[in-house]
Amino acid sequence: MIKALAVTELGKKAEIIEIAYPQLDDDSIIIKTAYSGISIGTEMWIAEGKRADYGPPPFVNGYQASGQVVEVGQHAVGMFQPGDWVTVFCSGAHAQYVKASRHLAHKLTSTASLKACAMFVQPSVAANAWNKAGIRTGDVVYIVGQGLIGQCAAMLAKLRGAYVITSDIATDRLQRSRELCADWVIDSNEQRAVAAIKERFLGGVDIVAESTGFEALLDDALDTCKNKGTFVFLGWYPDRVSFHFNIPHSKQLDAVFPCFIGDYPVREGVIRLIESGTLNMAKLISHELNWDASADVYNQLFTSKRNSYNGIVIRWE
Incomplete structure (x- = not known):
């Protein structure tokens, strides 16, 4: 079992819970999460029940994370290997380990960009x-x-x-x-x-x-x-x-009417800009949280205090 931040009451409450370790499939990779990024826009629509991306609570929210590859599915061999540092779009990003499609994962050139690239979406x-x-x-x-x-x-x-x-x-x-x-x-x-x-x-x-x-x-x-x-x-x-x-x-x-995060080259280009510092995402991150304190802050996002936050990352290491 692993630790994760889950929405347990729509629009009201999030808690740290234990969930099963993700199951690898041929088309995916599993990463040990270094940082997950909180979106106080779309993610909060989901947390408040205005979107039903993950079904009824409890569910692990979030869709962007960075970390180190620990397992590689058969179809992802050659693209990734254990030890690679990556950033990913995934379901349920706020957890110690997450699974992501190989098509929605991107290698990083340095661990120095793990925090900023956790907000690449x-x-x-x-x-x-x-x-x-x-x-x-x-x-x-x-x-x-x-x-x-x-x-x-x-x-x-x-x-x-x-x-x-x-x-x-x-x-x-x-x-x-x-x-x-x-x-x-x-x-x-x-x-x-x-x-x-x-x-x-x-x-x-x-x-x-x-x-x-x-x-x-x-x-x-x-x-x-x-x-x-x-x-x-x-x-x-x-x-x-x-x-x-x-x-x-x-x-x-x-x-x-744009939708989603663009094709693979679009995301690669954005990540290059972040890693080079040309696009200074680090300056847009207002709060960095330890995972064991993340529920307290997350619950403030259900209130008017939401406006005092900008980019938020959770540190899982």
Whole structure:
């Protein structure tokens, strides 16, 4: 048996429990977890029961981890070997050992990047979105929301040579965005972003990404796009969404609906950026937890205290 962090009551409680050691199959590898990364976006949708990815509780949440390969399935021989250091996308990442598909595992060049690469999913989501949106050097890009995916999207857009605008309402996220992510940060507590942007960019901007998943923000976000610009549905929406049709219709916008973390080369490229320090994911990690103290913090994510956290990693070694 191994230790794991499990959601035991939807939207209320997580606990350290014991679960069975994962069973290897031909197409997978098993790693001894060094770090698992907590997403306070999609992962909390699951923990609160708004998504049913893992069924009813108790279940081990999380989907990104880094560590050392300890077992290799038959079809993964030649790709990986015991002792390799990797980062993986997997089900139930918050455990001492996890199983991952060989197609969703990536070798690391150094143990120094284990912590940062345990958060590789969020920038991979953003990179996949920008590939689909066709972002170009010199584009003006506006990102609604500066949660972790929004932060990663802003950093990657800047690396592509775009002028990046962001907005949010949380003091901590606004400050982090100013320091690390964007060229211009708008505090939406003080002014409507759409009015501020149109004052500076009269016709709107080239690409707009809504990263929060809050339907109420869509109309203003769509309105900041220029004619024949591109709108990216970067957030995840738990139900049906609606917006005023005539805004994107009259502007003849292109709409992009990215999903998941991109193809293998996209993830490889993101991990290279993280390992080189070009994409500074380490700066986006606000909390590092020991596994035996992780339940206390996780339970705070079910409350308004969630907004005081950014990237979170659990250390399992």
